[in-house]
Amino acid sequence: MLNLKLTKNTIMSTTTYTDFQEQILQGIPSDLPVKRELSKNANSAPKRKDILSIEEKQLAIRNALRYFPKKWHETLAIEFAEELKTFGRIYMHRFKPSYDLYARPIQEYPATSKQAAGIMLMIQNNLDPAVAQHPDELITYGGNGAVFQNWAQYLLTMQYLATMTNEQTLHMYSGHPMGLFPSSIEAPRVVVTNGMMVPNYSKQDDWEKYNALGVTQYGQMTAGSFMYIGPQGIVHGTTITVMNAFRKILKVTENPAGKIFLTSGLGGMSGAQPKAGNIAGCITICAEVNANAATKRYEQGWVDVLVDNLNDLVVRVKQAQENQEVVSIAIIGNIVDVWERFDTENIFIHVGSDQTSLHNPWSGGYYPVGLSYEESNDLIRNNPSKFKNHVQESLVRQAASINKHAAKGTYFFDYGNAFLLEASRAGADVFAENNIDFKYPSYVQDILGPMCFDYGFGPFRWVCTSGNSEDLDKTDAIAVKVLTEIMENSPKEIQLQMQDNITWIKNAKSNNLVVGSQARILYADAEGRAKIAEAFNNAIANGEIGAVILGRDHHDVSGTDSPYRETSNIYDGSKFTADMAIHNVIGDSFRGATWVSIHNGGGVGWGEVTNGGFGMLLDGTEEADRRLKNILFYDVNNGIARRSWARNDEALFAIKREMERRPDLKVTLPNIVEDIILKDLF
C-alpha cells in the first residue's frame, strides 16, 4: 500500500474536490468496492489461454493480492481465481472506478505537476470506451494492446501522477507503477517499459504465461505508451500508402480515378482502407468475411457501397470503371473468391494488397476460402489442425491467383500483416528467383520506407489538452502555415510529401476523424515537426490556445526496429538488430521528453519487434521551446542516420541536408563499394 500524504492544495484549478478528483487521489480505495457484474453488451477481450500450472496459478493470485491489504485477501483470492478461470487473466474488475473514463480538459485532473496531468489525460483517453477496444480489460487496440494489466495498476498510477512533483520520475514496468524516484526537472516524469524480456523468453507462449502471472504485458505500440488517438492515425498512413502505390505505377499525367485497389479486411486497422482509398481517389474493393464487421463499416460511412455476392460486385465494379468513379465497395465474402473471379472476368487490378490478420493465422486472423464464417469458427474450436490445413490451402490458392494478376501487370504489395510470410510457410509460390526474398515487396520496402521514413517523414501527432475543438482548428491552421512556408524552399526530392501533407491537414477537419481527445496526426519531417511545435508553443505563450501534447506513433522513422515492417528496407544485415529503438528511447529521455516508452511486440508480434515512443507537454514556456527543438531533431535524425549508414539513397540525401542545417550534427557516412570489387572474391 502507498503511504502518500494528500493535501487539498494538490488540486490545480478547483478549490473543492469533485468525486472524480477524490477517487483519483485515493488510489486503492480504503473500503472494498462492491463487486461489479460485467455488462452483457460489453466488448470483452477474448478468453486467454489457460497456460499456468496449479502452482503458477497460486503464484498469479499471490502476485495480484500484493496490491491489497491482508483483510481483503480471503475474499479477493476467490474472486481473482474465478477471473483467472473465466478470462485467463486477473483484471480485478471490481476495482474499475465508477467515474467515466475519457480525456478531460487538463485542468480537471488533480495534480501538482502539469506534465503529470497531461499524462493522466492521455491514459484516460486510451481507456475511453469510445476509443478502446476492450475497455473493461484495459485493452486499447489490437486485441492485446494493454494500457495496464489490471485496475489496481491504473488506480495506483493515477494516484502517483496526481501527487508527484516535477523533481520525481514514475517508473512503470509493464503497467505496474514501481514507484516515484527522485530525479530532476529535466528528466521525464514517466518512464514506461512494456514486455521487455530476456531475449530467449520472448515467444508467443511466454507472453501468455508471464502475462497470466501478472508480471508483463503486451503494450502494442501506442496502447501501453498512452499515445493512441483512434482511427485517424491509421487513415492518414493508409492514405499515404495507397496514394503512393498508384504513383509508382501510373504515368504523371494519369490519376487513380476509375482504377482499382483490391484488398481485404474491414477490421480495426484494415477498416481504414476504403476511406483512405476514397481520399486517394481510386475504386477500392474490400472483401470481408465477417458480415458484422462489413455492415458496421458501411453504417459508419467508412465504405460507400455494400454487396453480398460476386455477381453484384462485378456489375458495380464495371460500372465504376466505366464512369471513372472514386468509390469504395465492400463485399461480404472471401478475398480469394474475388481475386479468382476478377481473373475470369478479366477485370484489371491496378493495385492489390491484403489486410487479413495473418500475424494470427490459426485462431481467426485469416478465414480460408470454401468455408463459411461459421464453419471456420467451429473448426477453430473443435478441430484446429484441420483448420490450419484449410488456411494453408487457401493461402496457396490466393497467392496463385495474385500471381496470375501480377503477370497481367497488377502491382501487389504486402501490408505488414505477414501475408507473404504465412503464404511461403504454406508452400505458396511467393519466392523470388533467388529463393530467399519474396517476389512482392512490403509496403515499407517499396513505399513508406524510401518515400517517407528515409527522408524523416513520419506520423507526428498532437493533442489539445483544453479539449476544445477550436484549439484543434487553430493548430491545424498553424500547421498549414508552417508547412507552406517550409515548402517554398524545400528541395524537389520532398516536394511531393510536403504537398500531400499540406493537402491532408487542410482537409483534416472535414474528414471528421476525431474520436476521443482533440488530436491530429500529420506526417512531417524533422524540420516540419520542430517548426510546427515551436509555433504551437508560441501560440500557447500568447494565450491563443491551451497546452498541447506532442508525440508520434511508434511506426516511424527511428522508434521501431522490426525486420518485416518498419525496418524492412534496411539491407545491410542490421534489420535484425534493435540498437536504433533503444538509442531512441534513451536519447529522447534526456532531451526533454515528458514521458518515454520502449516495448517488445506491437503489430507484428511478441519477440518480432522493439518499438518506442515519447510524449511531450508544450506549455508555452521558454523551457518547452528549448526542449522541443532538442528532442524532435534527435527523434527523427537518429533513424535517418541509421538508414543512411545502411546505404539508403534517400536517407543519405536527407542526413547530408540535416548536417548542413545543423553544423553540430556529425554523422558517420558510408563509403559505397563498386559491385565489381566483390564479384570474384569468393
Ligand SMILES: NC(=O)c1ccc[n+]([C@@H]2O[C@H](COP(=O)([O-])OP(=O)(O)OC[C@H]3O[C@@H](n4cnc5c(N)ncnc54)[C@H](O)[C@@H]3O)[C@@H](O)[C@H]2O)c1
Ligand atoms: N493498416 C495498416 O497501416 C497496417 C500496418 C501494418 C500492419 N497491418 C496489419 O494488418 C492486419 C489487419 O489489422 P486489423 O487491425 O484490421 O485486424 P482485424 O483482425 O481487426 O481485421 C482483419 C479482418 O480480416 C477479415 N478476414 C480474415 N480473413 C479473411 C478472408 N480470407 N477474406 C476476407 N476477409 C477476411 C476478418 O474477418 C477481419 O475483420 C494486421 O495483421 C495488422 O498488423 C496494418
